Amino acid sequence: SHHMAARALLAVVFPSLLLVVAFSTDDGAFGLQPISRRSFPKGFIFGTASSAYQYEGGVMEGGRGSSIWDNFTHQHPDKIADGSNGDVAVDSYHLYKEDVRLMKDMGMDAYRFSISWTRILPDGTLRGGVNREGIKYYNNLIDELLSKGVQPFVTLFHWDTPQRLEDKYGGFLSPNIINDYKDFAEVCFKEFGDRVKHWITLNEPWSFCVWGYAEGVSAPGRCSPWEKANCSAGDSGREPYTVGHHQILAHAAAARLYKQKYKGMQKGKIGITLVANWVIPISRSKSSIAATKRSMEFMLGW
Numbered sequence: 001s002h003h004m005a006a007r008a009l010l011a012v013v014f015p016s017l018l019l020v021v022a023f024s025t026d027d028g029a030f031g032l033q034p035i036s037r038r039s040f041p042k043g044f045i046f047g048t049a050s051s052a053y054q055y056e057g058g059v060m061e062g063g064r065g066s067s068i069w070d071n072f073t074h075q076h077p078d079k080i081a082d083g084s085n086g087d088v089a090v091d092s093y094h095l096y097k098e099d100v101r102l103m104k105d106m107g108m109d110a111y112r113f114s115i116s117w118t119r120i121l122p123d124g125t126l127r128g129g130v131n132r133e134g135i136k137y138y139n140n141l142i143d144e145l146l147s148k149g150v151q152p153f154v155t156l157f158h159w160d161t162p163q164r165l166e167d168k169y170g171g172f173l174s175p176n177i178i179n180d181y182k183d184f185a186e187v188c189f190k191e192f193g194d195r196v197k198h199w200i201t202l203n204e205p206w207s208f209c210v211w212g213y214a215e216g217v218s219a220p221g222r223c224s225p226w227e228k229a230n231c232s233a234g235d236s237g238r239e240p241y242t243v244g245h246h247q248i249l250a251h252a253a254a255a256r257l258y259k260q261k262y263k264g265m266q267k268g269k270i271g272i273t274l275v276a277n278w279v280i281p282i283s284r285s286k287s288s289i290a291a292t293k294r295s296m297e298f299m300l301g302w
Contacts, residue, residue: 045151047110048103051158051203053086056116058093062133065122067160068171072219078230079217096141104148111150113141114158114203117184124162126183135191142195154196155273156185156254158203159212159219166220172208172243178250185254189262197268201254204275205247206299209240248302276300 033039037046053069073085092099103111117124119134145152161171169176185201202208207218214236216223222234251272258270276299281288 045109047108047112047151047153048106049112049153050092051114051155051160052116052119053089053158053160055090055092055113056119057086057088057091059087061093062119062137063122063131064116064134065118065124066163067116067118068163068166068219069160071163071166072221076221076230079221093137097144100141100144100148100150103145103150108150110153110198111145112153112155112200114155114160115188117157117160117181118162120187121162121184124165124184125180126187128164130187138192142192146195151198152196153198153200154188154192155200155203156188157181157201157250159208161220171220172246172250173239175246175249177246178253181250182253182257186257186261189258189266193262193266193268197266199258199268199270200273201251201270202247203273205244205251205272205302206275208247209244213239213243244302272302274300274302 037044053067058064059066059070069086073080077083077085090099100111115138116134119137120131121128122131122134123129142152161177165171165177165180171177188196189199211218212220213222213234214227216227216229216231216234216236221229221231222239223229223231224234224236225231227236255270255272258268262268263270276296279292279295281292
């Protein structure tokens with residue numbers, strides 16, 4: 001998880017810095033200008049990003065329930081490069097003020113973080129009760145960000161399905177997840193929407209479906225035997241599509257709820273985070289161009 005956290009930070013914070021280095025070395029030869037913040041249009045948002053399980057730690061503190069990532073890292077440490085887990089991670093649960101100070105020092109405009117579903121609803125359901133300690137933690141984080149001039153961008157689901165829902169009905173393999181996710185999203189809109197103006201329903205549904213249900217390398221670690229990935233159960237040819245279908249429906253339910261019930265008053269935006277490779281045709285043939293479009297659609301066309 002530490003590697004994943006580092007990768008997330010690199011992806012968001014450092015691309016422009018890497019470009020500066022690449023272009024600076026060739027300035028003389030090509031007459032190119034170094035890339036800096038001034039190279040970007042006014043209003044371009046510079047930020048950093050994280051996810052709850054990769055950063056927070058405090059997994060047994062503040063009334064938090066367990067997620068499929070807690071289960072996955074403890075049951076299958078062999079599937080984590082260094083055998084680590086997110087029990088402590090970078091301890092943002094306790095060190096969030098220091099984290100926010102560093103963001104301000106770096107000149108960040110925004111911080112994208114995810115809310116742990118089970119820190120808000122410990123058993124994953126509204127019926128199981130809202131955890132006020134979890135609400136307090138995110139209120140404190142949001143208020144700290146705003147006090148330092150950093151805008152919160154909030155991801156509602158970053159792959160950490162409540163373990164109780166995984167055990168109860170298979171998590172995102174079941175359509176039951178849609179209403180439970182919508183209930184969770186609504187608690188977040190109610191509690192934080194007065195200050196949060198940028199919402200992300202799901203982080204990279206493609207990655208969640210493929211890595212979690214086709215290749216078995218991420219939680220919940222399901223795949224077919226022919227993947228040879230030491231999965232205890234799964235169907236790599238079917239389950240990723242079932243999960244993808246339910247992710248789309250969950251996204252739609254939360255986005256519709258926000259737009260119909262909260263957007264008018266809170267004046268925020270809601271969207272989704274997608275991931276894709278960039279593909280170019282190997283030749284100018286119609287078949288190559290069609291293959292390129294098909295490849296992009298398959299990964300990006302949610």
